[in-house]
Structure formats: C-alpha cells, structure tokens
Amino acid sequence: MQTSMILDWPWQVLVNKYTLSKRQVVNELSTFYSFLLGFLIALIIGSVILIIQDKSPGDTFSLMFKLSIGSVNSLSSSLNKATPLILAGLGIAIINTVKLWNIGAEGQIFMGAIAVNLIYINLQLSNSTSFILILLFSSFLGGAFCILIPAVTKVLFGVNEIITTLLTNYIVLGLTIYLVNGPWKDPDSLNFPAAAYVGKEVYLPNIFGKLSYGFLICILFTAFAHYLKNNSVFGYEMRIAGGSEMTAIYAGINAKQKAFFAMLIGGGFAGLAGGVELLSQTHRVSTGISQGFGYTAIIVAAITGMRPIGIFLVGSLFGALSIGGSVIQTIGVSTYIADIIQASTLFGALIIQFFFNYQLKRVDDG
Amino acid sequence: MNKFLETKNITKTFGKLKALDDVNFNLYRGKIHGLLGENGAGKSSLMNVLSGIYQPEKGAIYLDGQRRKISSPDIASQLGIGMVHQEFRLVESFSIKDNLTLSKSNIFKGDFLKSFKKYSEIFALNANENEIISNLSVGEKQKIEIMKLIFNDSNIMLLDEPTAVLTPQETSQLKISLITLAEEDMKTIVLITHKLKEIKEFTEIVSVMKNGKMVAKDLPTNDVTDNQLIELMMGTVKKSTINKNNEIGQTKLKVENINFFESVSNIKKLEEINFQIKAGEILGLAGVSGNGQVELANIISGIEKIFEGKIIINNNDVSKKGVRSRKKLNLSYIPENRLGVGLAPGVSVIDNSIVRDYFFTKLGPHLSKSRTSNYLQSLIKQFSIKAPNPKAEISTLSGGNMQKLLMGRELVGNPDVIIASQPTRGLDVNAVNAIHNLLIDQRNKGSAIFLISEDLDELFKLSHRLLVIFEGKIVKSFNTADANINDIGLAMAGVSE
Numbered sequence: 001m002q003t004s005m006i007l008d009w010p011w012q013v014l015v016n017k018y019t020l021s022k023r024q025v026v027n028e029l030s031t032f033y034s035f036l037l038g039f040l041i042a043l044i045i046g047s048v049i050l051i052i053q054d055k056s057p058g059d060t061f062s063l064m065f066k067l068s069i070g071s072v073n074s075l076s077s078s079l080n081k082a083t084p085l086i087l088a089g090l091g092i093a094i095i096n097t098v099k100l101w102n103i104g105a106e107g108q109i110f111m112g113a114i115a116v117n118l119i120y121i122n123l124q125l126s127n128s129t130s131f132i133l134i135l136l137f138s139s140f141l142g143g144a145f146c147i148l149i150p151a152v153t154k155v156l157f158g159v160n161e162i163i164t165t166l167l168t169n170y171i172v173l174g175l176t177i178y179l180v181n182g183p184w185k186d187p188d189s190l191n192f193p194a195a196a197y198v199g200k201e202v203y204l205p206n207i208f209g210k211l212s213y214g215f216l217i218c219i220l221f222t223a224f225a226h227y228l229k230n231n232s233v234f235g236y237e238m239r240i241a242g243g244s245e246m247t248a249i250y251a252g253i254n255a256k257q258k259a260f261f262a263m264l265i266g267g268g269f270a271g272l273a274g275g276v277e278l279l280s281q282t283h284r285v286s287t288g289i290s291q292g293f294g295y296t297a298i299i300v301a302a303i304t305g306m307r308p309i310g311i312f313l314v315g316s317l318f319g320a321l322s323i324g325g326s327v328i329q330t331i332g333v334s335t336y337i338a339d340i341i342q343a344s345t346l347f348g349a350l351i352i353q354f355f356f357n358y359q360l361k362r363v364d365d366g
Numbered sequence: 367m368n369k370f371l372e373t374k375n376i377t378k379t380f381g382k383l384k385a386l387d388d389v390n391f392n393l394y395r396g397k398i399h400g401l402l403g404e405n406g407a408g409k410s411s412l413m414n415v416l417s418g419i420y421q422p423e424k425g426a427i428y429l430d431g432q433r434r435k436i437s438s439p440d441i442a443s444q445l446g447i448g449m450v451h452q453e454f455r456l457v458e459s460f461s462i463k464d465n466l467t468l469s470k471s472n473i474f475k476g477d478f479l480k481s482f483k484k485y486s487e488i489f490a491l492n493a494n495e496n497e498i499i500s501n502l503s504v505g506e507k508q509k510i511e512i513m514k515l516i517f518n519d520s521n522i523m524l525l526d527e528p529t530a531v532l533t534p535q536e537t538s539q540l541k542i543s544l545i546t547l548a549e550e551d552m553k554t555i556v557l558i559t560h561k562l563k564e565i566k567e568f569t570e571i572v573s574v575m576k577n578g579k580m581v582a583k584d585l586p587t588n589d590v591t592d593n594q595l596i597e598l599m600m601g602t603v604k605k606s607t608i609n610k611n612n613e614i615g616q617t618k619l620k621v622e623n624i625n626f627f628e629s630v631s632n633i634k635k636l637e638e639i640n641f642q643i644k645a646g647e648i649l650g651l652a653g654v655s656g657n658g659q660v661e662l663a664n665i666i667s668g669i670e671k672i673f674e675g676k677i678i679i680n681n682n683d684v685s686k687k688g689v690r691s692r693k694k695l696n697l698s699y700i701p702e703n704r705l706g707v708g709l710a711p712g713v714s715v716i717d718n719s720i721v722r723d724y725f726f727t728k729l730g731p732h733l734s735k736s737r738t739s740n741y742l743q744s745l746i747k748q749f750s751i752k753a754p755n756p757k758a759e760i761s762t763l764s765g766g767n768m769q770k771l772l773m774g775r776e777l778v779g780n781p782d783v784i785i786a787s788q789p790t791r792g793l794d795v796n797a798v799n800a801i802h803n804l805l806i807d808q809r810n811k812g813s814a815i816f817l818i819s820e821d822l823d824e825l826f827k828l829s830h831r832l833l834v835i836f837e838g839k840i841v842k843s844f845n846t847a848d849a850n851i852n853d854i855g856l857a858m859a860g861v862s863e
Contacts (some may be wrong), residue, residue, distance in 0.1 A: 019421050021380060028757070099712075233733050236724060239717055243710030249669055250699070250707050251721045252689035361423065 020358045028358035031305040031349075035314065038303065038349030042341045049340060050333065053221025060333050064324030074323065076211035080281065082319025083214045084109060084273035084290065089296035089315050090225040091143070091269030093306040097229055098259045099242035104150065104165030105270040106294025107172035108143035113282075113289045114176065115142025117184065120198050128201040135202060136217070136275050143271015144264040146172060151263035155256045161263070169294070173287070180286055194286035204280035210278035218312070221269065226308040228265075238262050270294060291322075299346045305353075318342055369428075370554055371416070371447075371522060376425035378411055385411040386422065387578040393522060396552040398544055400569035400587065400601055402559065407794075408578040409558045412450075413524045417449040418442035431741040444471040448520030450511045452527050458500040462510055465499055467516040474517045485513050489543045504656065505536045509543075516547070522554045523547075529564055533654050533858055541568050562592055574598040599795075606805060610830055610846070615645030618814035619666070619697075619783045624675035626661055626838075635661045635839045639675070643783070643814040646803070650829030650846070651818045654858055658838035659818045660702060663787045666816070667699035668692045679783055695723065698781035702788040702818070708772045709760050715757040715771070716742050722775050749774035749804070766797030773804055780811060787818040802828060822844060822854060834858055 027033070047057035047317040088105040095102040102108075125131035150164035165290045175191070184195035204213045229235045241248040241255035248255035274289060282289055300318055304310030325338025371393040378386040386408050393399055403409045414420040416427070418436040427434050430443055436442045442449075456465050466482070467474045474481075482495050489509040499507065508528060512567075515523045529537045545568075547553040557568050565572050565587060573583040574595065582598050619642065626636040636658045643649045653659055664670035666677055668689040676685045679695045701707040709718045719742040724733065742756055751770045753763055760768065774791065786805060790798040805828060809815055819825050825832055825846075832849055834842040834857040841855040 019423075231733055231735065232731050234731060236717065236720075236733050239713055240710050240721065243713035243717075244706055246703070246707045247710035247713075247721065250667075250689070250701060252668075252693065252725070285564065 018360050018362055020360055023357060023359055027356060030353065031303075031307065031310065034349045034352035034356060035303050035310075035345070037352045038345045038347070039317075039341075041348030041352075045344045046337055046341045049337065052102050053333070055331075055333055057253050060328055060331070060337070063331060064321070064328055064338075065249035067327040068320035068324035072209055075320075076206075078210050078323045079215045079316060080210065080212050080319070081322050082316045083212070083218045084277045084293040085300055085318055086218050086312055086315035087221060087273035087276065088270040088294050089300040089304075089311040090221060090308055091211075091266035091273075091299055092301040093127070093266075093304075093308060094225055094229065094269065094309055095239075095262050095266035096301065096306045097235060097238040097242055098262045099256075100154070100259060100263065101162045102147065102165050102263070102266050103162055103298065104147055104168045104267070104294070105273075105297050106290055106292065107165075107169035108267045108270035109274035109277070109290045109294050110172045110176050111146035112140040112271030113140035113142075113278040113285050114172075114179065114274075115139050115145070115271065116275045116276070116278050117195055117285045120202060121184075129141040132202050132204065132279065134188075135279060136272060139275020139278070140268040140272045143274065144268040147263050147267030147269065151267075154263070155260045175218035176285065176287055176289075184285060186284070192286070194288075195284050197284045198279070202279060202284065204276065212276075214276040214280040217272070217276055221272070221313040222308050225269070225311075229306075229308060234258070234261075270297070273297075296342060299342060303346055303349045367397070369393070370430065372428040372603065373412075373416070374426045374428070376412065376422045376427075378415060378416055378420055378422045384578045385506075389425070389575075389578075389580045390583065391573060391580060392569065392584055393554050393556065395521075395554055397571055398548050398555045398557060398569045400557050400559065400565040400572035401575065402562070402565055402572055402595060403575035407575040407599075407682050407855060409575055410526055410577075412575070413449055413526055413556070413558060416442065417447055417524060419449075440470050441552070442789060443469065443518055443520070446519060446521040447524070448515035448518050448522070449524040450508075450515065450526060450528060452530060454507050454511055456499045456507060456510060456514075459498065460612075461498055462493060462502075463495040466495075466514050467509060468514075469518050472519040474519075485516060488546050490539050504531045504654075505533070508532065508536075508540075512543075513768065516551070516553075521552075522556070524556045524558070526558045528557065529559065532656065537564070544568060559620055562595055565595065566592075571609035578597065586779050608827060612646050612810055613812075614647050614830075615812055617642050619816065620644045620676070621662075621666065622676040622678065623664070624665060624673060624677075626658075626665060626670070626673040628661075629672065634838060636673075638664070639838075640842060641833060641840070643816055645782070645812040645814050646809055647831070648809055648815040648817055648829045650814065650825035650832040651835055652822060652832055652854055653820070653827050653835035654817075655820060657835050659787065659835060661838075662835075663701065663785050663816075663818060664698065666785055667697065696779065697780040698722070698776035698779070698784045700776050700786045700789055702791070704765070704772060705761060705770055707769060711759075711761055713760060714757050715753050715760055718760045719745055719756075719771060719775055723779065724750055737821045745771065745774040745778060748778065750800075751838070766793050766800075769793060769797065769801060773801060777804060777808055781808070784808060784813050784815045785818070786815060788820065790819075790821065790824060791818070798824075 050057045050060055065313060067074050068078045088109060092102045092105055115138045116135045116326040124352055125134065146168055150161050150168060151160035153164055154161045180193040180195050186194055186196040206212050207216060237253045238258050240251060240253055241258040273293065277289055278285065296318060299309055300315050304314050321338045321341055325335040328337065329335055368391045373389060373391045376386050376389040389412055391412060398473060401409050411420060415422050416436065418439040418441055421437065434445060436445065443841055457468065463478065491506060491509050493502065493506060499510065501512065508531060512523065512525065528540060532540060544555055548555055557564065559565060569587050572585045572587045572590065574581050576599060579737060600675065621641050623638055624636050624639040627633065628635050639662060641649060651659060661670060665673050668684070668687065679692060679697055682695055684692050684695065705711050716738055720738050723741065737754060746753055749770050751774065752767050753771065763771065769789065790801050793801065805815060817825065817829055829846050832844045832846055832854065833840050834854055836858060
C-alpha cells in the first residue's frame with residue numbers, strides 16, 4: 001500500500017536494525033559490577049565539571065581521598081557520617097522486600113531524634129548504659145510510629161505508599177520546626193532554632209579515636225537485616241508477599257500483615273539512624289539532624305539492589321564522599337561535587353544494570 | 367494459485383531458544399489456513415512476526431510479490447495484516463463502535479451502521495453499537511476483536527486460538543462466520559490452533575510447525591488424515607488408555623450446600639453446590655471458564671472465607687478454617703493461574719518450590735538454606751523438572767517446567783485431597799501426558815482428586831464421574847463411561863433439554 005507514508009526517522013532506523021532482548025541468565029555479581037562502572041562514570045562526570053571550572057580533577061580527588069579515608073581520624077569521620085545513611089538504607093531495603101518503597105526515611109530519621117529527646121526530657125535514669133539503650137529503642141519506635149499512617153492506609157485502603165511516606169517527611173519536618181522554635185526551644189541557643197543539648201551521660205561513646213559506637217550498631221543491624229531478608233521465615237514470607245499477594249494468600253501467608261510489619265521495621269531502622277545521629281553527633285534536636293540522609297539512603301539502597309551488605313559498603317563510600325566533599329571547599333571547589341558523584345553513580349549503575357539485564361541485538365536481514 | 371503472502375527463512379531467537387528456525391510460510395488469497403502445532407512450536411511467534419510485534423533476526427516477507435519490512439504493528443496494519451491475540455486487546459470502557467473504529471493508520475471512513483449491521487449478521491452478534499465492551503460476554507468480545515480487523519481494512523486476519531474461550535456452539539458459529547468472510551470478502555484467514563477437529567472443520571490448507579520449524583506446509587486439509595497431522599505435530603502418536611477400575615476408598619472430601627456471593631457486586635456466583643469425592647476417585651468439573659470454577663476451588667482450598675455451606679475434609683469440618691489448617695489435613699491445590707497464584711512472579715525458583723511446605727519444615731524463625739535446597743533438588747529429580755539455576759527467577763522456566771514444579775510441590779506430600787484446576791492449560795502434549803500420569807499415580811495412591819478443566823478430552827480421559835457447571839450451578843452429572851460429548855457441550859453452554 002502506501003509505503004511512502006512510512007517515514008524512516010533516524011530512531012526508527014535504529015529500532016529496525018537493533019532489538020533488545022531480556023537475558024535469561026544474569027550474572028550474580030552484576031549489581032556489583034554495575035556499581036563499579038557507575039562509580040567510574042560518576043568520577044568522569046565529576047572530572048568534566050571540575051575541568052570546566054578550571055580545577056584539576058586529580059588534585060581534587062586525591063585531596064578528597066586523603067581527607068576522607070587517608071587517616072584513622074578522617075576514616076572515623078567518614079564511617080560516622082555513613083552510619084545514618086546505612087541504617088536508613090537498610091530500612092528501605094527491608095520494606096522493599098515486599099516491593100514497597102519508603103521515601104519517608106528522612107522524616108523517620110527526624111522522628112527518631114524527636115522520640116529520643118521526648119524520652120530524655122521525661123525520664124531520667126542514673127545508669128547511663130541502660131538509659132542510652134532505652135533512648136535508642138525509643139528512636140526505633142519513633143521511626144516506626146512515623147510510618148504508621150502510611151502503613152495502615154496502605155494495608156487497609158491500598159493508598160500508594162510512595163506518596164504517603166513522602167508527605168510524612170514534610171509533616172515531620174514541620175513538627176521539628178515547631179518544636180525547636182516553640183516548646184523545646186533552647187534559650188541558650190540564641191536565635192538558632194534548636195532544642196537543648198542532651199546531657200553528656202547519654203552521649204554515645206567512641207570505640208576509639210573519633211569512631212562512635214553508632215558504627216558498631218550499624219554493623220550489628222546490617223547483619224540483622226541481612227539475616228532477616230535472606231535467611232528467616234519472615235523474610236521468605238515477605239518475598240512471597242512482594243512477588244504476588246495472591247500467591248501469599250494461597251500459601252496461607254497474610255500478605256498485608258507482612259507488608260505492615262515490614263514497613264514498621266523499616267521505619268524503625270530509619271528512626272534508629274536519627275537516634276544514633278543525635279546521641280553520637282548532633283546531641284540535640286534541630287533541623288540539621290539529617291542532611292538529606294533519608295534521600296541519599298534511597299540512592300544507596302537502589303544502587304545495591306536492596307542488598308544489606310552492599311548498602312553497608314556503598315553507604316560507607318558515600319559517607320566518605322560527603323566528608324571529602326565538605327573539605328574540598330578549602331581549595332575553592334563546591335561541596336556539591338560530592339552530591340553530583342553520588343547521583344551520577346546511581347544513574348550510571350542503573351544504566352549499566354540495564355545492559356546486564358538486556359542485550360542489544362542486530363537484526364539480520366538475511 | 368498465487369501466493370498472497372510469503373515468508374522466507376524467518377529466524378527469531380529468544381536467548382538461546384530458537385523460536386523460529388528458517389520458517390517458510392505461504393498464504394493464499396481468500397482461503398482459511400490452519401496453522402497447527404503443539405504449544406511452544408512457534409505458531410504465535412510467527413504470527414507476531416507477521417503482525418510487526420517481533421522483529422526477526424533473519425528472513426524476508428513478501429506481500430503480493432513485493433518485499434516488505436514489517437517493523438511495527440502500525441505498519442502491519444497499513445499493509446492490511448491484523449491479528450487477534452489470545453488475550454483480548456479491547457478498550458473495556460469504550461463502546462463497540464469506538465473499539466471497531468479505533469486505529470492509527472486505517473481509520474474507518476465508510477458507512478459505519480451499514481457495515482456494522484452486515485457484519486453483525488455474519489457474526490450473529492446481538493448488540494447495539496453503543497454497548498460498552500465490559501458489558502459483553504467473552505464470546506461477544508471475541509467477535510468484536512475479529513470485526514475490528516475488518517473495520518481496520520485487514521485482508522489478512524491472523525487468529526491466535528480464537529476458540530479457546532468459546533463454547534462448542536459458539537465455535538460452530540465462528541466457523542460459519544469465517545467461511546463467509548473468506549468466500550464473500552476474500553479475506554485471507556489464519557487459524558492457529560492445536561485442536562485437530564477445528565483444523566478439519568474450518569480450514570482448506572494446513573501447515574504444521576514443530577520446535578520452531580515448519581515441518582509441513584500447504585497441505586490440502588481434505589487430503590490429510592488425523593494420524594498424519596498428529597505424526598507431523600508430535601513425531602509419534604502415543605495412545606494411553608487409563609484403567610478406571612482402581613480401588614475406591616472412604617469419602618475424603620464433602621462439599622455441602624455451598625452458596626457464594628461475590629463481595630463487591632453481591633452477585634450470586636455459586637448456588638447449592640453438593641458433591642463428595644472418595645479416595646482413589648477423580649471427579650471432573652466441566653464448564654467454560656468464568657462459571658464459578660475459580661470461586662469454588664478457592665472456597666474448598668480456604669482462600670475464600672465468606673460463604674454459606676460446609677467443606678468437610680477427612681470428616682473434619684473446615685468451613686471456618688484457613689488455608690494452613692486445610693493443608694495440615696493434607697489438601698493440595700493446584701490453581702488455574704499458574705504464575706500469579708500458584709507461583710509468585712519475580713521470586714526465585716527455590717523460594718517458589720517451598721511455598722507449600724516451608725511452615726512444616728522451618729526451624730522456629732530460621733529458614734534453613736540446606737534443607738530448602740535439598741527439598742528443591744529432590745523435587746527436580748522426582749518430577750524431572752528442568753531448572754538449572756535455583757536462584758533464577760521463576761518465569762525463566764518454561765510453562766511445562768513451571769507446572770511440574772508446582773505439581774511436584776503440591777503432590778510430593780501424598781495429599782489426601784487434590785484440587786487441580788486447569789492443570790494442563792497451555793502446555794504441550796508431552797507436558798500434558800506427564801501431568802496426567804502424575805494425577806493417575808496420585809489417584810492410585812488413594813488421593814481424592816477434584817479436576818476442574820475446560821478440556822473435555824482431559825476430563826474424559828481421567829475422571830470417573832463428571833459434573834457440569836454453568837452460571838454457578840451444577841447443571842448435569844454423568845458417569846464418564848455413559849457420557850457423550852454433545853450432551854456435555856450443551857450443558858456447558860447452558861442449554862437444557
């Protein structure tokens with residue numbers, strides 16, 4: 001018929017010549033390789049931006065390297081920085097086992113810190129170890145409480161959790177601003193809106209140097225999340241519920257219940273991140289408790305394909321990048337170079353992962 | 367006779383699988399062509415190439431002697447090639463008229479009402495053109511799908527198993543309609559099927575595919591025998607006669623006065639269902655899909671909890687109990703929806719293999735990796751499943767292997783009661799035989815089996831007794847030995863004498 005109507009646009013020529021097909025077998029380490037290549041791509045992108053700004057990428061990256069992991073002290077700072085990222089990332093990964101997305105880690109981090117301060121104000125214990133443990137536990141509950149409404153609405157009415165968890169971030173941020181400007185405002189902080197510092201008796205001590213016990217908590221919870229996801233009955237039931245709610249019901253698994261508890265536990269992890277950050281770093285509630293940890297944690301979790309051990313490693317690297325990024329200001333480079341590298345790593349890794357999952361094949365005309 | 371459409375050396379691969387291997391295929395104007403083959407033989411792949419959905423890696427397509435490149439469904443449609451898929455592709459919320467005239471390249475410009483009236487007569491369709499698609503029955507939707515091709519000005523109509531969803535009576539009607547279209551409108555029609563009877567009744571020319579290859583083409587249907595076609599399709603003909611004089615034991619499953627209303631619409635889905643199955647007995651439930659079979663299976667297995675009536679397994683009233691307590695009484699359920707209900711998509715082979723047994727074998731909150739992997743390996747051995755990588759996602763297995771995994775998982779515990787819902791749907795002949803043998807073995811071991819199927823051959827082959835369900839009621843019951851296919855077909859279509 002009217003072949004002339006069929007225009008060969010450039011993309012169509014490509015589409016005609018190549019075809020994408022899903023690979024049957026995907027390398028088990030593909031996520032790891034995609035991360036490495038993604039990180040390489042990110043470094044290249046970062047270098048280009050640095051060159052445009054007339055800075056030497058070599059000097060900048062070596063300085064970042066030196067000041068983030070070059071000494072025991074800087075390494076400790078990096079790992080301390082990584083701790084909330086990793087904990088929140090683990091929470092996201094646990095929730096993703098039932099194929100749900102937690103965009104609300106940021107709010108849960110704040111809620112964890114708020115819970116710590118609330119209990120701290122209303123409870124005074126002489127034994128500082130048990131007090132610290134109780135405060136950490138309350139931060140976990142705070143995070144779980146924060147995701148309660150998204151969890152209930154998801155399970156009962158099927159409300160999209162991406163929207164509700166995102167919205168709770170703004171609610172909790174508003175609550176924080178209210179608290180630090182109102183009831184909890186520390187008169188000694190002058191005009192800076194912040195709550196009063198907690199007492200030194202509840203500071204999380206350091207293991208050695210500057211490395212906080214928070215990092216040890218982080219290691220323990222990484223192991224716990226790994227076990228929960230991969231080796232426990234609960235993890236198995238979450239996987240089935242995430243794969244297909246109908247299969248879960250068929251198997252006698254209460255899919256909604258699994259989703260509910262997965263959300264609470266995941267929220268608790270992020271809350272714990274806030275508690276650890278307060279007790280080990282900031283020591284008081286303010287809007288600076290989290291510097292976007294809850295959002296960066298989504299990147300970390302996504303890059304690693306929601307694997308707890310991967311989250312631990314990539315989280316540590318991202319912590320180091322943040323520390324490195326904050327120090328290169330001294331040579332006149334914007335700290336945002338670290339953010340650019342983090343975000344480009346995700347993009348790069350996702351694109352590479354795509355080619356692990358699919359292959360491009362030339363169509364042979366024969 | 368001139369070739370209207372010709373394909374030369376079409377090759378299409380998916381991963382390592384050669385779906386189409388050097389396929390040559392011819393179509394002649396105004397004829398009804400049969401394309402016969404087992405599941406997975408490549409019939410649908412070939413049709414998808416002709417309709418522009420798949421791009422072959424090799425090969426050429428000639429239409430009226432001119433070489434054409436069909437790089438998208440839109441281009442296929444411009445060239446006058448249209449396809450009806452097994453799953454309907456209608457816009458459910460649109461009217462019949464909107465669906466029929468919906469097209470990118472060939473928008474219908476003639477007198478719609480006149481044409482609609484003409485083709486409604488040809489298809490024996492009694493519906494107003496403004497009727498919304500979702501109000502139509504499956505058979506009516508099928509008619510609209512085929513009419514859509516006509517309104518899209520398709521001269522080549524590719525029909526992928528159009529009779530799968532039809533009752534015997536609707537199938538006869540379709541035959542009359544297609545013959546009219548071929549004779550009066552000179553439409554070129556391809557009927558994909560794996561039912562010999564339809565090839566014989568519908569088509570003039572038949573081609574046979576096997577394992578991605580065209581093993582015979584352009585055979586005049588009248589000149590070939592059933593045995594010849596079967597041999598081409600399957601290589602060898604296996605005849606199996608099942609001995610039905612096995613030992614029958616105690617009653618294992620009693621279903622008493624089941625009434626069920628769908629919760630949202632409050633429509634009565636099941637009415638006064640009563641039957642019993644004894645150990646060693648296979649009770650078949652015949653019926654066209656959607657007459658309450660899924661609901662009944664869900665009620666017996668415990669998935670659906672709100673209903674009237676009683677379910678008694680091994681003399682235990684489990685009407686108020688859940689899925690697990692019924693599993694503990696050794697009930698197994700092989701659901702109709704293999705991937706989505708029986709198996710969880712996106713989850714690994716090994717995780718899917720323990721869906722039934724994980725809560726029997728777990729150690730507290732711990733799930734032992736070695737135990738689960740031993741369990742899977744024993745299933746693979748016992749039921750000869752091809753699943754090389756336990757961590758691979760379940761949908762990387764073929765349909766037959768998925769079903770074997772599902773059946774194996776449900777049968778390995780030697781269940782007292784088995785509900786098998788459409789256990790062989792969409793499987794090739796070898797897989798079907800394997801599944802049938804599993805069910806017969808299990809019957810001989812003393813399971814009471816409730817076999818829900820649309821495939822009358824299967825029901826006749828396996829069951830001792832047959833029930834026919836129509837609109838939620840058991841309308842007929844037969845002893846298989848005394849039953850005849852016509853009576854059952856009529857009962858399935860709701861015709862009562």
